[in-house]
Amino acid sequence: MSAQYDAIGAKYVGWKDTPVPTYAEVPSVRKLLAGRIEWRSVLDLACGTGYYSRLFTQWGAARVVGVDVSETMVAAARDAEARAPLGIEYRVADVADLPQVGSFDLATATYLLHYAETPETMSRMCRNIAANLKPGGLLMALLPEPDYVMGRGDTERYGFTYRLVASDKDWRLVHADVHTNPPFSIEYRHWARAVFDEAVRSAGFADLRWHPFEVSPEGLAKFGPGYWRDLIENPMSAILTARLPVSSGR
Numbered sequence: 001m002s003a004q005y006d007a008i009g010a011k012y013v014g015w016k017d018t019p020v021p022t023y024a025e026v027p028s029v030r031k032l033l034a035g036r037i038e039w040r041s042v043l044d045l046a047c048g049t050g051y052y053s054r055l056f057t058q059w060g061a062a063r064v065v066g067v068d069v070s071e072t073m074v075a076a077a078r079d080a081e082a083r084a085p086l087g088i089e090y091r092v093a094d095v096a097d098l099p100q101v102g103s104f105d106l107a108t109a110t111y112l113l114h115y116a117e118t119p120e121t122m123s124r125m126c127r128n129i130a131a132n133l134k135p136g137g138l139l140m141a142l143l144p145e146p147d148y149v150m151g152r153g154d155t156e157r158y159g160f161t162y163r164l165v166a167s168d169k170d171w172r173l174v175h176a177d178v179h180t181n182p183p184f185s186i187e188y189r190h191w192a193r194a195v196f197d198e199a200v201r202s203a204g205f206a207d208l209r210w211h212p213f214e215v216s217p218e219g220l221a222k223f224g225p226g227y228w229r230d231l232i233e234n235p236m237s238a239i240l241t242a243r244l245p246v247s248s249g250r
């Protein structure tokens with residue numbers, strides 16, 4: 001499933017200009033990282049075209065390294081860095097096989113863990129992330145909301161439609177058509193919450209917290225509360241944070 005991004009490439013960035021990322025996702029991530037990113041080193045996993053990597057430097061990170069399995073996505077990120085240098089380093093790697101890149105204060109995984117094909121692969125990703133964090137290091141993962149109710153509410157107004165492809169006891173496989181210009185389609189898994197929690201815990205993280213998206217005051221003022229009702233009542237994404245113990249014993 002991760003190979004699909006070689007075809008999507010820079011088309012993905014169009015999604016970030018739509019209302020949900022602009023007025024809910026990014027402000028929610030910003031709020032969570034306030035006071036936790038300034039002057040810190042950040043490993044941005046599944047960095048894609050470097051959208052968040054660049055924001056993290058603007059939000060005050062001292063050093064940002066972006067990692068993505070897709071050469072196409074990393075090439076787009078490096079192009080952006082070459083056009084407007086921010087000192088971000090990008091690497092191509094599968095997080096399931098991630099080597100020691102460094103020892104970071106913060107690891108971000110925006111839309112990564114659900115691309116693991118099995119719970120075991122997800123656990124391996126989390127162990128590799130933990131191995132690249134300092135003791136006490138923070139993980140911030142953006143994920144498909146496990147309790148999302150498919151078919152409830154209107155997603156078209158948010159710029160995408162989707163259908164259920166298959167499901168099992170621990171996951172639902174979703175095909176989404178994203179109506180950006182140019183449009184693109186993706187497939188991803190809504191894993192059960194227990195699978196994410198177990199993968200993160202088994203890698204040594206503690207203090208797991210799930211955070212819902214919040215709509216920014218600008219988003220509320222621009223579109224009105226009615227526009228956001230479906231997103232608030234049935235959010236499609238959520239943020240999971242967790243921390244390594246200060247004395248990890250690793």
Ligand SMILES: C[S@@+](CC[C@H](N)C(=O)[O-])C[C@H]1O[C@@H](n2cnc3c(N)ncnc32)[C@H](O)[C@@H]1O
Nearest residue numbers: 002005046047048068069070094095110111115
């Ligand atoms: C939805 S995009 C998110 C990109 C970026 N984090 C953002 O929010 O703009 C998902 C990214 O995950 C990457 N990815 C999927 N599986 C991966 C893996 N096993 N290791 C590293 N990157 C992976 C894809 O190549 C793609 O760039």
